[in-house]
Amino acid sequence: MTKWRKSSYSGGVNDEACVELARLGQGVGVRDSKDPNGPHLDLGSRAFGGLVARIRRGELDL
Template sequence: MTTPDIWRKSSYSGGGQGDACVEIAHRPTHISIRDSKTPTSPHLTFAAETFSTFLQALKVPPQA
């Protein structure tokens, strides 16, 4: 039996119902991402290390 993913939204998801954002589910070995407007649609899954590298790259300012 598998444990269902626990999805969470960013605190930056905006006003209203906060349904115009992405949600993530964190597991020890992977991160899943889905569109909050269509939670039953397929989602993307990345290795946890790959997702962490992606987030770090977002934090690096572009070089001129």
């Protein structure tokens, strides 16, 4: 069973940008916490690290 956890940067139940993360074998799963039965992204560890770095640098329009 996959154990998902809400990002510490999510603002609460009414936050429009809530994500959950889970360890998946060699990488990380990312999903919308408002749609836990919906699709999720499977990212390798390196790709996930790159995504986090780009978010921190403000390179993405979130």
